[in-house]
Amino acid sequence: MKKVLKCGTLFTAVDEKVQKDVAVVVEDNKIVKVAPVAEVDTKDAEVVDLSDKFVMPGLIDGHMHIGMNGSPTMDAVYRELDTYVSLKAVNYAKADLLAGFTTVRCEGDVGFVDISVRQAIEEGLYIGPRMQCSGLPVAATGGHGDHHFKPGITGNYFGTICHTLDEVREATRFTFKYGADQVKLMATGGVMSDADEPGAADMTYDEMRVACEIAQMHGKTSSAHAHGAAGIKNAIRAGITSIEHGMLMDDECIDMMVEHGTYLVPTIIAAYRIVERGVAGGIPADNVRKAELCLKNHYDNLKKCVKKGVKIAFGTDTGTPYSPHGEQKFEFILMEEAGIPAAQILQSATIVCAEMMKRDKTVGSIEEGKFADIVAFDANPMEVGMKAMLDCTFVMKDGVVYKG
Ligand SMILES: [Zn+2]
DSSP: OEEEEEEEEEOOSSSSOOEEEEEEEEETTEEEEEEEGGGOOOTTOEEEEEEEEEEEEOEEEEEEOTTOOOOSSSHHHHHSOHHHHHHHHHHHHHHHHHTTEEEEEEOOOGGGHHHHHHHHHHTTSSOOOEEEOOOSOEEETTSTTOOOOOTTOOOOSSSEEESSHHHHHHHHHHHHHTTOSEEEEEOBOOSSSSSOOTTSBOSOHHHHHHHHHHHHHTTOEEEEEEEEHHHHHHHHHHTOSEEEEEEEOOHHHHHHHHHHTOEEEOOHHHHHHHHHHTGGGTOOHHHHHHHHHHHHTHHHHHHHHHHHTOEEOOOOOBTBTTOOTTOTTHHHHHHHHTTOOHHHHHHIIIIIHHHHTTOTTTSSSOOTTSBOOEEEESSOHHHHOGGGGGOEEEEEETTEEEEO
16 A cells, blocks of 8 residues: 655655655555655645654664663562563563654563564564664673572573683673673673663673674674773774664773764763663662762763764663653653764764664665654754753654554
8 A cells, every 4th residue: 555645844854954844655565765855746645744743764773672671679670570571671672663764773671581572573473663682791700791699500681601712702692692682791880780880891802802893794783781991992903793782981082983983872862761760769889879970971982972072872770769761752842951962963863873793774764765763842942942852742653654
């Protein structure tokens, strides 16, 4: 069935331009034509009138966790069976889709929950975004991802804990074997993990290099949870695709990201919500302390990253405390506060994320031949600011209208 979307204002994300009165023609699940309304034949087509809306490509959240939904502590993750987490996670996927996120990148979950949810969506059992999954992250003993504190237990949960280069190779192959699209590495300590410090490097350059090598052999991408400058530099030199958070970077990190073409996924909202809700919100004091430390210099560093031309990809760390699925749009406001220009923010949440995920041939912009993933808002964020992004009123994924 042919659909013609009459778009009053259109941002294709191919460039920074906004176009007026453009029609997007969709056949089955693909965009087949983008042309002025006057030039498009609507005979035998279903017309979708978006003439009073701001239309853009489906949003992409480049960093989220499908198995978590904003609880103040990590307790639920460690007490619930993976099967139960999966049952809840399909609802989170639906919330993301209806908020306008037609593609997401999962940055690690327990028990391959992300892979299961991805399969259920692809098979049409549930509705949700297209998903790029990490499966089980790869981590170091005592680092971010190593969450149990009984010395007699040698297993692990949120990630595969490795001690040697061969174990890193094996863990990377293991997550790919069970369906991961990329490998997630825990380069430094984190905020919501106990007994580590975000500024301290955990995985070594050599450990990350062998993981990146395996990923490259499989034609896959990689990402590094990294706050401290030393860990960020190790990851960049190892050939990582993206730095996640990067909240304690220094100027040399910025230069290296530019030089190596490494993406930065700032996830401002993750630290922001933890600081905002704090101990009063039931978040453990040590986690709040670490979030405050991380957030302190983040805005200044982001301004430098924009100035120097670092590729910034939109990501939210949704699932972390007080960041439930479907509510991650607030990151748009925080990016605006960080001084990132409007068009660049919109591209970061579309084409830049798609490029980072190596999916830009199929998603990330409104162009002929790409999947019909299209969303709309009542106001133009280029005119009224990013508050327009808080309420997505039309969602089409794969040519199917889910909202509006
Ligand atoms: Zn995360």
